[in-house]
Amino acid sequence: MIKRSFFGLVKPKLQYEIIDDAQPEPVNINASEKIMLYIDQPYENKANSLLKIGDQVKNGQKIEVVKDADAYMLSSKSGQISNISSFVGFMEKKLTAVTIDIDDQANQLLDDSFKDVYKTPSMENAKDLLSGLPGKPDFDVFFHPDKPIKSIVVLGVDGDLLTTTNQWFIKNGIISVKTGIDLLRKITGIHDIILIVPQHLAQVAGSAGATVKTVDSEYPAAHPQLIIRHILADKNLGGNDIASNSGIAFFSAEAVSAIGAAYKTGQIPLDKIVTFISKDGNKQLVSVPIGTPLQDILSQLNESLNDGDRVIFGGPMTGVAVYSPDFPVMPDTDAIIIQDKSQVVxxxxxxxxxxxxxxxxxxxxxxxxxxxRFLEAGQYEEAADQYDLFxxxxxxxxxxxxxxxxxxxxxxxxxxxxxxxxxxxEENNA
Ligand code: SF4
Ligand code: SF4
Known part of the structure; x- marks a missing residue:
């Protein structure tokens, strides 16, 4: 909901979406023929690549381009690799796109790598096998001895307007969030775990086994850096220090729930909860395997995409436009917005x-x-030095x-x- 100011001197107010009691269960969407995985690794030296067209992959299998790379994805389906190519992502990031033709849905083969280790949870096996979970948990932050992590913050709030993914996990999955919090405490040895929720979910959050703090409903109060500044100020973190230097690790409630489910069952959950907003403004949660192309979601929800319409992956404030119905759901895709040509500004x-x-x-x-003025002139260094770009x-x-x-x-x-x-x-050259 948007409240515009009457007078120009007062800033407009944007309110986060509030999940209510009438929220139905997410609609299950399935990938029909293929999934597509974008791995954060350039596809440059094909001879060195671990991936080959024709390779069989299993459901839950780690898909990495080169051995022991930090970047990998988990296949949400079993099938056969039918294409591997370079893909230029947002901000010209070089990625590897892997297409997997899905086996018959009834004959899905499960990968056993995680089954072999899930009874002995550790940071090492979490980093090695769970970084591609829904919510994209970042375990790397625990492997920097020069920046030790002292507290973990679980976000039961959503990062952008209109999205309700994390709230949904607090309201409907608090037991698996609690399991994930217990697991995180065990594998990290960190006892200070704080669960951030909107005011209306404070009571249900109380059973998660973490310190509960509430956040204002006005955008962008739920941004991690503003949480550090305004809600965790008592932690003496050095003022406006950026999140990565603050000794705090952030995890979404969805990621924590997935960590809990994985270690509890030995099976890796790979269905992402996404807020889908159709052209008529209707919002609904969908549960969709990671890697599913947008086209499958559109056809199963009877939403059409015409020339000039716009698709945004992410929320209305920070999302990015995508230009192909093949674009897949990623581990951190919290929202998909379809805008009719007539609504596009x-x-x-x-x-x-x-x-x-x-x-x-x-x-x-x-x-x-x-x-x-500096940005439009391409004077980026001056913008950083004189006007606090960073x-x-x-x-x-x-x-x-x-x-x-x-x-x-x-x-x-x-x-x-x-x-x-x-x-x-410059650092590489040096
Ligand atoms: S960039 Fe310029 S025109 Fe746009 S809101 Fe700021 S001051 Fe106004
Ligand atoms: S400059 Fe950055 S922090 Fe400030 S309003 Fe724009 S996006 Fe937000």
Missing amino acids: ERADVACINCGECVRVCPANIQINQLI SCIECGFCSFVCESRIPVFQHIKLAKHTLESMNAA
Whole structure:
């Protein structure tokens, strides 16, 4: 729900979606013929690749391009690899796209790798076999001795507007969230686990075996960096320190639930809960195997996609447009929005009118009206040095309010990505 201010001096308010008692069970969607897995690893040296066209894969099998790479995916179906190719993702990220033609749904073969280790839970086997779970748990953060993790925060809130995935797990799956929290405590040795929920879910969250804290319903209060700043301020974490340097590891409630289910049963859950928003604005939760192409979701929900319509993976503030009905559900796809051509607001190529709306809403207090001039001129280093580019928490609020419809947020992401790539290249050369 959006409440616009009456007077320009008051910032507009955006409220997170609240899950209510009438929320039905997610609709089950199945992958019809194939799944597609995008692995965060370039497909450059084909001779060295572990993957070959024609390889058989099993349900739950780890799919990695090169041996012992950190990046891998888990196949949500058994079948045969029919294609492997390079794919350029968002911000020109080089990925490997693996297509798997699905075996007969009735004859799914299960991979045994996790079955062999699930009775002895450890950080090592979690990192090695569970990083591709729904919710994309990040176990790597526990393997940096120079940045020790002292607390774990479980997000029972959703990161963007309109999405309700994590709330759904708190409301309907608190027992498996508790199992996951117990497991995380056991394998990390960390006792300080905090569960962040909206106010209306505080009572049910109380049975999860963690310290419960509530977050405001106003966007972007549930952003990890704002949680650190406003809710965990008593932890003495060094003010506005970014999440990765704060000694805190963040996990979504969905990921924690999946960790719990995996270690409890020995079977890896690979169905993702996604908020699907159709052209008419209808919202529903769907449960869909990771890797399922968008087209399968559209056809099973009777949603059409016509020329000029827009598909957004992610929420309305931070999601990205995708341009193919083959694009698959990823471990962190929390929402899919279909916009009719008539609803699409085109970004404009016009100058900033210095209205200050973006500055009023920015939770990082960035002088965006000044910053945007450097970004549009491609002067990224000056933008970082003089206008705090890297303080941006990527909430997308500035783009939403921009009177000139400038894609401010996208400019910021591109600038950060470009500078980070340049720094990484310099470090490699050195
Ligand atoms: S996305 Fe825009 S509004 Fe949000 S923190 Fe960054 S600059 Fe500020
Ligand atoms: S970038 Fe957009 S919102 Fe910000 S001052 Fe300029 S016109 Fe206004």
